[in-house]
Amino acid sequence: LCRGGLAERLCRLQNRERSAISFWRHQCISDAKTASDKSGVLIVKILEMFEECTIQVAICQQLEQSPAMLSSEDVVINAGEPILKVLFARETAAHLKSRPQDVIHIYPPWQKLLLRNADVPVIMHTYFSQKVLLSEHSETREKTYGLTKMLIRKNITSLAQTFSLDDLDDELLQESSDNQVACAPQIHNNCDSKQHPLARSAVNDSLLEMVESQGAVGWREAQVRVIIQRVYCLPAREGYRSHVQGNKPLSAIPIINSDPPNVRLCLLVQDAYGMFSEVQLQSLTFTDDIEQYCRRWEGKFCCLAGMKILQRTTRGRALGLFSLIDSLWPPVVPVKVAGQSQASEMMTTNLPPPSFCYILTAQSGEIHVEVDEEEQISNLYQPPAVHGLKEILQINGCNERCSFWAQVLYLRLQTKHSVPINQREILLFVTDSTLQNVVHMIPKVVAVSVAASCVLSTEITEALSVASRLIFFKDVLWGNGRIICVERTVLLLQKPLLYSAAGADLSELTGPVRLDELDSTTQANSVCAVKGTVVGVNESTAFSWPTCDRCGNGKLELCPQDRGLLYCNQCSEVVISPVLKMQLEVFLSCPSRSQSTVKVKVWHEISFGILSIVRLDIYEVQSVLGKVFLLLNCYVHSVTSFFYCVALEEIVLL
């Protein structure tokens, strides 16, 4: 199924609905069946039934109140009561096993449809229906009816009867809205933009004019031509909106709100006058398309129409947005200046950077953005300027946006348990040839923190956890000696088609990657290489545990049937030969940091090999002392200056 497409959406809604229905049915069995004091319930009595395709059509009489008070014989068809046609899906009909004269309670959300040429309303979406059994005669009646198989008449529809989608009224309306342009940007179709004719009204090139003429006559059809400087995703703030119309939503059953679309695709656009605007487009259900959108749209021209102003924001209120705008200022080609005649264009050397920016969004669900993918890249486009990490570390400014291409060596997730997993900060340790090939004063590896506001595609998160990858970091924020990925930063697996790399050293890394050695300048939350001799063992930290030999699961349980055996619930099987993992803290004496006590948590098999420890219950401390680690890669947990203690944990680079 196409990701984000209608089919996939329906599939998910369907699954949710199915579980809601079965939950409701169970609830009905356990709840005492009270009369219809719940509002929104439709009570009907079936008069006649027949089948059309797999739908059961029941001609019913709508009852005002529950007939549970009266016995079945007393309920007489009152000619004045409204008649309804109630449709039941195959599965609901099989569950109900209803017959004429049965009374059915239909719980919301049912839907009513009024057909144009008929006066009998049709009731649909009757999944939540329940048959009401009437008084004393019901049981015996059920038994006798159960013995005879009921035959339901089947209506066969003629194939000659096609559906007409046109209305006479609609055709009249068509003529007046000829010049409406509506084209949702789709990654899959290439030539749709050619098929939809552009609006007859003139295309504007000023965002300010479009914004200022909001509400005036004809502004909806007016189009503004801009270029797309950047494409990125922003975490959306709106919650999930219920789609139940008309009837009351299910109050008894919690509608599972899992996976609402929580990122929105956004464009940073610039018009011919150099003015910027952020356009918020549709919500993306899958962020994997972001790389494609970037490749296909950045630098291209695009037409906006009928946009709604979400906000007019200023530099002081939107630092993140303006740091990105500043990185694109001044414009690389001359821009027009307001007030001058259309024909002449002014130079831009002394234009001050923008102090305000409009945030636009599509009008009530419409997306009036047409990207001209076929045309060439605009001259106004400023591709990301790529620098080596060494250069970036030497930038003097604060809140500068920069881009680089680096290899990710190690990934660390913030461990605050009070913060949900998808909002935790990630720490990436990266390097490139400019850092690795340098000798003095510059670290070999640098930490990049990824804030929760930076949207990562699933492709990236998978790639990061698997192996050492080269990642393109676009528009990260540099300031106060830290590199941070925030909102509007995009991480890509491939270098963009266009980027400027004036003098940057983008050569591939040759040879193995080296970490900085542990020394007096090493700080917490960094990685380093340690060289030293074992001078002590923290025996109280010795810990070993069995792991599954198939999947590596470290949380094995005792088998319920046989308490002597271990069970892995990820493989759902007994673990016959578990692999024993060990962990131990040792104290090292390191020449590079001789004043400090260096404590390392060791867990890798190779390290235990160096220590000559096979099992933690039979080793001798004496035999471990004096063992030498020549190169141990570690993550620095803490550096306590008071006691000169450095706590490290062994790591394995990607």
Added chain:
Amino acid sequence: MDSTLPAVAEELLKEIKKAFQETSHGTNTFSFRLKFIFGPSAVPALDLVDQRSVTRVVSPSGRTAYQVLGSSGKLYTCYSSCHFCTCPAFGFTVLQKSESLLCKHILAVYISQAMGACQELTVSEEQLTSILLAEEEDEG
């Protein structure tokens, strides 16, 4: 009693068309209704629409037919003057067992029409004739 379902289906498709004209993409309500009325054909039909599989073939005389690229890669022809599709599911589910009003291809044609998602193709009279009178290919 007269048939109910075709009128309901037609009304539903008209609503989809109107909803799409107004908002340029429908809400989830109409897909629920599609599911209710058309059952198992709904999701496959929407998938065909997502993939832009429907082409409206027109000839100079004004005759039309629809071609739908099925999920197996085969091209099926749907008539515009009556409900007919060359796919085997139509023959079985609609003609033989009357279990459904339409097959997923015909439903995809209607939804694509409502949403303006049909590709357009103009062919000569001879080409359209050969499409409508297509011989069954023997698959060895």
